[in-house]
Amino acid sequence: MPVRIQYHSYGGPDVMELQPYELVEPAAGDVAVGVVAAAINPIDWKLRQGQLKVMTGRKFPRGMGSDFAGVVRAVGAGVTQFAPGDEVFGITRLKDSGAFAQVTYTSQDFLAQKPAGVSFIDAAAAATPGVLAVLGLTEKAKLRPGQRVLVNGCTGGVGEVVTQLALSLGAEVAGTCSSRNVDRARALGVHHVVAHDTGADPLHELAFDVVFDTAGTLVPRAAMKLLTGAGVYLDINATPGKFLHSFTHPRHKIINCAPSRARMDQVAEALTAHLIHASVTTTVPLSQARELITSLEQGQPSTGRSVITIA
Numbered sequence: 130m131p132v133r134i135q136y137h138s139y140g141g142p143d144v145m146e147l148q149p150y151e152l153v154e155p156a157a158g159d160v161a162v163g164v165v166a167a168a169i170n171p172i173d174w175k176l177r178q179g180q181l182k183v184m185t186g187r188k189f190p191r192g193m194g195s196d197f198a199g200v201v202r203a204v205g206a207g208v209t210q211f212a213p214g215d216e217v218f219g220i221t222r223l224k225d226s227g228a229f230a231q232v233t234y235t236s237q238d239f240l241a242q243k244p245a246g247v248s249f250i251d252a253a254a255a256a257t258p259g260v261l262a263v264l265g266l267t268e269k270a271k272l273r274p275g276q277r278v279l280v281n282g283c284t285g286g287v288g289e290v291v292t293q294l295a296l297s298l299g300a301e302v303a304g305t306c307s308s309r310n311v312d313r314a315r316a317l318g319v320h321h322v323v324a325h326d327t328g329a330d331p332l333h334e335l336a337f338d339v340v341f342d343t344a345g346t347l348v349p350r351a352a353m354k355l356l357t358g359a360g361v362y363l364d365i366n367a368t369p370g371k372f373l374h375s376f377t378h379p380r381h382k383i384i385n386c387a388p389s390r391a392r393m394d395q396v397a398e399a400l401t402a403h404l405i406h407a408s409v410t411t412t413v414p415l416s417q418a419r420e421l422i423t424s425l426e427q428g429q430p431s432t433g434r435s436v437i438t439i440a
């Protein structure tokens with residue numbers, strides 16, 4: 130039987146188990162993928178902790194992991210875009226995670242063909258950051274060349290890819306990160322790097338067409354003050370208070386990773402054209418994944434994405 134990381138109740142790192150699970154035929158519109166690489170996102174442990182149990186429900190065991198790349202094993206009825214043997218990358222449904230597994234399942238609309246020159250590891254690492262960058266910058270902000278973008282957390286998993294896409298779209302980019310990541314931000318091409326841990330706050334003198342808060346550390350009222358008259362504040366870390374703020378301030382746009390065929394294809398195109406590349410600094414086999422997830426969850430600083438490789 131194949132194995133995966135799963136849990137039988139919501140909770141801390143201790144509830145994660147590496148256990149066998151039953152393979153099923155993919156449902157109509159779904160694809161079964163033999164996973165080769167799966168990238169770790171903070172959302173993975175937030176889901177396991179039960180932070181979104183209103184949406185994820187009480188059915189156990191539940192798999193973990195959303196971003197993956199691998200090879201199609203089987204397709205459900207009505208799947209026309211993919212066939213067994215295709216090399217793909219994608220995102221599982223939020224309600225049905227399970228990418229830290231030998232075989233995972235998702236909708237055909239949450240997948241794209243993996244670009245030939247891109248490794249499984251790099252494709253998996255770009256999935257959620259890529260979708261958020263495309264959705265935020267091109268769809269919500271309609272970013273145009275010459276516009277000014279602030280990426281809060283510009284060297285993080287999401288921030289790095291948002292920064293790369295904004296630069297490729299011709300934006301002037303400012304970015305915040307900690308002092309230890311300033312050189313990485315400069316290497317990415319960020320025009321104006323601000324270390325958030327030095328006490329300096331030169332940002333209030335600037336105005337941005339887009340403030341993309343990936344770190345989730347900006348206070349909405351302060352973020353709005355950084356905007357030009359028509360600027361938009363993109364926020365991927367929703368809280369009840371931020372939702373309330375966004376209802377009364379339409380330029381505060383809360384976005385969630387919502388994969389679609391078009392968005393996944395745009396991520397694939399950006400990868401093919403080398404416009405985006407998520408830095409992967411740690412890879413471990415599935416047998417060591419629980420230890421790595423635990424240390425990231427407990428705040429181990431990371432200078433790039435962490436990926437689980439699955440034979």
Ligand SMILES: NC(=O)c1ccc[n+]([C@@H]2O[C@H](COP(=O)([O-])OP(=O)(O)OC[C@H]3O[C@@H](n4cnc5c(N)ncnc54)[C@H](OP(=O)(O)O)[C@@H]3O)[C@@H](O)[C@H]2O)c1
Nearest residue numbers: 171282284285286287305306307310325344346365385386
């Ligand atoms: N809505 C969604 O669908 C969605 C999807 C993916 C992720 N998220 C959320 O988005 C957040 C970021 O995800 P991620 O994968 O990019 O995490 P990550 O790789 O841990 O990156 C977070 C970044 O925030 C930076 N940071 C921390 N404190 C900061 C501060 N005070 N000011 C500016 N930057 C600061 C960190 O940089 P330094 O270490 O240099 O400080 C780090 O690079 C997580 O909370 C995650 O749950 C939401």
